[in-house]
Amino acid sequence: MTNIRSLSNTPAYPLISLFSGGMGLDIGMEAAGLHIAVSQDFDKWCVETIRANNHKAIEGDIKELIQKDPSCEFLLKEAQIRANDVFAVIGGPPCQAFSTAGRRRGEQDERGQLYQQFVHVVTSIRPRFFVMENVKGLASMMVNKGTNSERPLLEVILEEFKRIGYHTVHDVVDAVHYGTPQFRERLIIIGSRDNEPIYIPMPTHFHFHQNPEMRWRTLNDALKGLDDPGPSGKLSERILKYLKLVPEGGNWKSLPQNIVEEAMGGAYKSGGGKVGFFRRLSFNEPSPTLVTSPSQKATLLGHPRELRPLSVREYARIQGFPDNWIFKGSLANCYKQIGNAVPIPLGKAIGEMLRAVAMGNSKVYSKRMRGTSVHNKLKNYQIGNFYD
Structure with a gap:
């Protein structure tokens, strides 16, 4: 100051x-x-x-x-x-x-x-x-x-x-x-x-x-050193069933072809890219835009390797909040505050x-x-x- x-x-x-x-x-x-x-x-x-x-x-x-x-x-x-x-x-x-x-x-x-x-x-x-x-x-x-x-x-x-x-x-x-x-x-x-x-x-x-310090920051850069990610939202059993089949950086298009329509349900024949369905982020790229709830089926922000969405603390890291910043309210309140920031x-x-x-x-x-x-x-x- x-x-x-x-x-x-x-x-x-x-x-x-x-x-x-x-x-x-x-x-x-x-x-x-x-x-x-x-x-x-x-x-x-x-x-x-x-x-x-x-x-x-x-x-x-x-x-x-x-x-x-x-x-x-x-x-x-x-x-x-x-x-x-x-x-x-x-x-x-x-x-x-x-x-x-x-x-x-x-x-x-x-x-x-x-x-x-x-x-x-x-x-x-x-x-x-x-x-x-x-x-x-x-x-x-x-x-x-x-x-x-x-x-x-x-x-x-x-x-x-x-x-x-x-x-x-x-x-x-x-x-x-x-x-x-x-x-x-x-x-x-x-x-x-x-x-x-x-x-x-x-x-x-x-x-x-040419200068590594001036390149885009990645999800890995954001989460480096975060030993305890803290609590995260819950995923439905239906999402978990298919998310375990998706590799890092993938989404619904990464699912075996014979179960894609079953996994997508009514959204299968709808328009749009549907990139948020069963999405796992990549450590080697910047995160997509954070939403106010990372557990929704159409806007999922899944952890690259674990069976869960990004946690509140991971959200805060991506937005640049200090690790000691205090968020008040329920888990949903915290996601909303960070996602809108x-x-x-x-x-x-x-x-x-x-x-x-x-x-x-x-x-x-x-x-x-x-x-x-x-x-x-x-x-x-x-x-x-x-x-x-």
Whole structure:
């Protein structure tokens, strides 16, 4: 943590975190030298987790909290800072409504409107920066804004930030390119109140690179030295029956041909790749995107060699949580907190960018990357069907 102090005698670079969950983004920001002054979440177990790890937390529905105090003084009071001292507001409004795996009701779903509460907090507090993250599905979501034609929801959100005076950059990035042993695509929107040269952080890890330290991290890298994986979810007898026939890195396609249809049941003739059925991960590759329940038949995240799904501690390792991080609630609550989190290495990369800009040390390449797509530039380097 930096020793620089602000004029109000609070730690330098204080942040307000909304929709904090298990604090994945928050931990990444602190690893970059920033300071989480207060976190907020609706889920009681997320709040318990935040407090168990000695962080301040506000429990409650952000919409109701704002209705009671539109000025957002409740955030400043709990954080014990002045509005002028807030370095950034960060957070990821609940994203199920925008997920490509869900029904994509988007803004019609109440959860899809919570970005408006994020915008309200930024409008009220006027932080120097903001960071809003979400699933990549938001980038392609269309909404009807009272006209006969639909508009991209992302366009609507960016216009809101422009209206309140913030310069923004945005892109869909993959956490695997920032040292996370997991393929996880997220939409990142970063805003600057003072039109500073913010940018999407450049990738630091690649599929192939002459420097081993700059190659993708694998599941083996993540789990190395974890002697006790701790508890894991239970698999049904039906899943266990067939999973024992699947080798490391395989799935339902690895089953003997004469039992595939029997094992898959009604899903056998359905469309899609069905890659999650009877899936075992590979130690030699990054993990697929962590889901909130690794025991489900269609989204199984099976251990490479053991007859079980990944454990909570293995989940935490993949996301980059410290080994001493405490998760509160049932096993299902813990999986949910970790599965919904922003990977810590990605949060750290964004935090380092903000700090570099604030200190006037932003990279020369930042200006070249503004208005371009890091994600699209990297597509040419993807080898194999890692995103399936």
